[in-house]
Amino acid sequence: MSQFFMNEKGDLVNEAIEGVLLSTPWHNLSRLDLGDDIRVVVRNDWDKSKVALISGGGSGHEPAHAGFVGKGMLTAAVCGDIFASPSVDAVLSAIINVTGEAGCLLIVKNYTGDRLNFGLAAEKAKNLGYKVALVMVQDDIALPENPQPRGIAGTALIHKIAGYAAEQGEPLEQVQALAQRAIEATATIGLAFATCHVPGEARDERVKPGQSELGMGIHGEPGVTTLETQNSREIVAIMTEKLAKTLPEQKKALLLVN
Incomplete structure (x- = not known):
């Protein structure tokens, strides 16, 4: 017996995103029209003269990641399958569609798939001429000997702090530095x-x-x-x-x- 309130498992992520778009009270979110397998939720009121903030990861962690897209926070969220990182192509599509001359900052949680796919997408975007920076959230302190601390709930604070700086028109270098400073000062335990x-x-x-x-x-x-x-x-x-x-x-x- 299922413990999930859903229609079909294969449609779960796409239908959840559709629900987010329909229910946002400000009607300021859209999904890039790139097919069922590339799921990128973006602000449709975005000003490309400012630094764009992009985050994402596996679906099933609501309200992350699409729930943090909006003014003063994320410009775009890249949604993978349930508990699975989005593809390199999906992240690259997000970068290309929301990044202007001011550049973009990728806010990535410290998981192997996210590090790999966001990192590769960043390098591809740089080769195409985009200005891209990346920060890695690793706020979990529960396992003190862990050489690779996980990025967990503190990520929402990084979105907010970096989002404020970007909304104020700060340059990419400053937005990245402020996000990194916040990451180093954030500790989470679950x-x-x-x-x-x-x-x-x-x-x-x-x-x-x-x-x-x-x-x-x-x-x-x-x-x-x-x-x-x-x-x-x-x-x-x-x-x-x-x-x-x-x-x-x-x-x-x-x-x-x-």
Whole structure:
């Protein structure tokens, strides 16, 4: 029995994007007409004299990524299949369609497929004469020994901070520098009571009733430890202690609760 409210699995991503376009209250979003397999949501009120911001990744993480397209945030979102990175061609199509002389910044989450495909698209775009920069979000602190920290919820803050700079007309170098500074100052820790799963596939039942997993990845990747509790006060105390260690002394912090 399905746990998903959907029509057909094969149409799920395209229909979800169609729903976003129809429901936006400002009627400021469009999808590039490049076929069913290239899914790029763009601002249709975009001013190419400003730096464009492009992000994206696998679908199934709503409201990311199409939900962050709009004034003061992303110019375009490139949507892959569920939990699968968009293709190089899809990212390149986004760059070509929204980038003017001011250039574009790619905001990429630190996953192998995203790094590879966005990186290759950036190089192809540069060879075509486009001005492209890239930043890599890696805000996950749950696995302290991980040489490749994952990009997770903090990515939304990077969209917002870089988006503000771009909206003010800052040059690409400044927008990239501000985004990188924000990335280095962002720390995220996650927790889940159960794994997520792809429609039509069985859920991994490794988290038992009454337990929670600290640091589970957004695709269900294993976290750092299993906690024998689902008590909110106990869990928040553990997470807050770990996050507090990343804060500079006497500095204010912005808290995002997702």
